[in-house]
Amino acid sequence: MTRLPTASIANIARHDGQTVTLAGWVANKTEKGKLIFIRLRDGSGVIQCVVFKKSVAEEVFAAAQQLTQESACRITGAVRADERAPGGYELDVSDVEIVHLAPEYPIQPKEHGVEFLMEHRHLWVRSTKQHALLRIRAEVIAAAQEWLNEQGFVRFDTPILTPVAAEGTSNLFATEYFDLGDAYLAQTGQLYVEAGMMSFGKVYCFGPTFRAEKSKTRRHLTEFWMIEPEVAFATHADNLVLQENFVSAIVERCLERRMEDLKALERDTAALERCQPPFPRITYDDALRLIEQHQGEVEGATPIPWGEDFGAPHETLIASQFDKPVFVEKYPSAVKAFYMEPDPQRPEVALCADLLAPEGYGEIIGGSQRIHDAGLLERRIREHGLNVEDYQWYLDLRRYGTVPHSGFGMGIERLTAWIAGTHHIRETIPFPRMLYRIYP
Ligand code: 4AD
Ligand code: MG
Numbered sequence: 001m002t003r004l005p006t007a008s009i010a011n012i013a014r015h016d017g018q019t020v021t022l023a024g025w026v027a028n029k030t031e032k033g034k035l036i037f038i039r040l041r042d043g044s045g046v047i048q049c050v051v052f053k054k055s056v057a058e059e060v061f062a063a064a065q066q067l068t069q070e071s072a073c074r075i076t077g078a079v080r081a082d083e084r085a086p087g088g089y090e091l092d093v094s095d096v097e098i099v100h101l102a103p104e105y106p107i108q109p110k111e112h113g114v115e116f117l118m119e120h121r122h123l124w125v126r127s128t129k130q131h132a133l134l135r136i137r138a139e140v141i142a143a144a145q146e147w148l149n150e151q152g153f154v155r156f157d158t159p160i161l162t163p164v165a166a167e168g169t170s171n172l173f174a175t176e177y178f179d180l181g182d183a184y185l186a187q188t189g190q191l192y193v194e195a196g197m198m199s200f201g202k203v204y205c206f207g208p209t210f211r212a213e214k215s216k217t218r219r220h221l222t223e224f225w226m227i228e229p230e231v232a233f234a235t236h237a238d239n240l241v242l243q244e245n246f247v248s249a250i251v252e253r254c255l256e257r258r259m260e261d262l263k264a265l266e267r268d269t270a271a272l273e274r275c276q277p278p279f280p281r282i283t284y285d286d287a288l289r290l291i292e293q294h295q296g297e298v299e300g301a302t303p304i305p306w307g308e309d310f311g312a313p314h315e316t317l318i319a320s321q322f323d324k325p326v327f328v329e330k331y332p333s334a335v336k337a338f339y340m341e342p343d344p345q346r347p348e349v350a351l352c353a354d355l356l357a358p359e360g361y362g363e364i365i366g367g368s369q370r371i372h373d374a375g376l377l378e379r380r381i382r383e384h385g386l387n388v389e390d391y392q393w394y395l396d397l398r399r400y401g402t403v404p405h406s407g408f409g410m411g412i413e414r415l416t417a418w419i420a421g422t423h424h425i426r427e428t429i430p431f432p433r434m435l436y437r438i439y440p
Pocket of ligand 1: 364415
């Protein structure tokens with residue numbers, strides 16, 4: 001006989017009036033004399049199971065009494081529609097089988113500090129809000145990939161162990177690579193995905209990326225997941241259109257399919273509903289003026305001289321002036337990566353943009369048109385103090401059939417944090433890696 005359940009809680013409506021066996025864990029339990037209420041969760045949802053002493057065998061009632069929080073069990077009963085029940089259905093229990101009786105569970109229905117919860121992350125992922133958040137994360141990933149696939153993009157996987165830096169040398173994780181010296185964990189798949197772009201036209205890579213950043217902000221992880229599309233013949237302007245359509249499609253799909261989870265997180269979805277193309281575009285220079293005009297409105301967002309990069313407070317201030325994500329384009333080349341195409345009208349700025357999320361969630365996308373001229377790219381590599389020999393393969397992409405092209409990288413956790421309305425990015429990934437955390 002199968003040990004699998006005969007129904008899932010998410011699909012319980014299909015079984016109205018039938019007797020089913022559910023399998024899962026006890027979210028909580030209350031006893032009222034002859035009645036025991038078990039809130040059972042099976043991963044797909046939560047349902048209240050009612051055990052009435054007079055309707056079950058003695059040993060069944062005794063088993064239900066024994067159940068503790070997070071015990072695993074199989075519960076059989078009749079599905080009954082009940083307007084007052086949270087999911088609209090209850091289970092009239094006829095049988096309870098204990099699979100594993102859990103001792104006292106560390107996470108109780110009370111306030112625990114975030115440090116304690118992080119230390120128990122392996123258990124915390126079972127909690128309602130964490131469950132909702134990670135569901136939204138999964139939806140974001142599925143939506144992003146499926147949308148790109150439908151648009152004719154080909155997934156092109158890029159290596160995680162890499163010989164050189166791609167996004168600056170100050171935040172590399174190094175590891176010994178046999179007799180070949182140091183290898184570095186990828187900060188981005190971009191350089192490699194550009195090779196794929198020259199083969200397939202439209203590609204994306206998707207995987208974990210690493211930054212040894214000593215920042216403790218609520219927006220930084222040392223290991224995060226990035227999806228990076230790259231398109232041949234696309235200009236900077238084309239790149240922005242692709243980004244706004246991409247982000248809007250992902251947000252829309254979360255609104256369609258994850259409303260329950262957004263509700264569990266008490267997310268104000270109005271901000272998400274407004275997320276429709278086109279997104280406003282301002283230049284870096286415009287942004288400097290905004291910061292001047294609104295200084296004092298966000299703590300730490302003090303005016304900066306031309307040529308300096310924004311800090312998190314500046315991004316918050318800029319984004320607060322708009323009610324949907326905003327592109328800040330044409331940053332000074334000096335604060336950006338070596339591969340960005342200069343603006344022909346104004347070579348000291350790059351044909352790049354950061355997409356800033358509303359409500360203080362910061363940069364969710366960084367992208368640019370890429371330098372496609374081999375000579376210029378080589379000069380930039382030198383100017384950035386990098387070793388040209390290491391980048392010969394990358395320069396080859398400009399030697400054989402080079403074309404203008406553009407792409408971007410979207411951080412899954414940043415986007416998830418904004419969509420879910422979660423203050424700190426650490427809860428948007430199952431096991432966050434941060435400056436002071438590598439356990440569990
Ligand atoms: O702006 P970044 O550094 O861009 C790149 O890596 C480009 N090579 C991407 C490309 O053009 N293909 O990073 C892109 C995005 C950011 O906008 C942000 O969403 C996310 O990656 N990100 C981080 N997320 C969490 N923690 C960090 N430490 C992050 N650093 C970047
Ligand atoms: Mg960036």
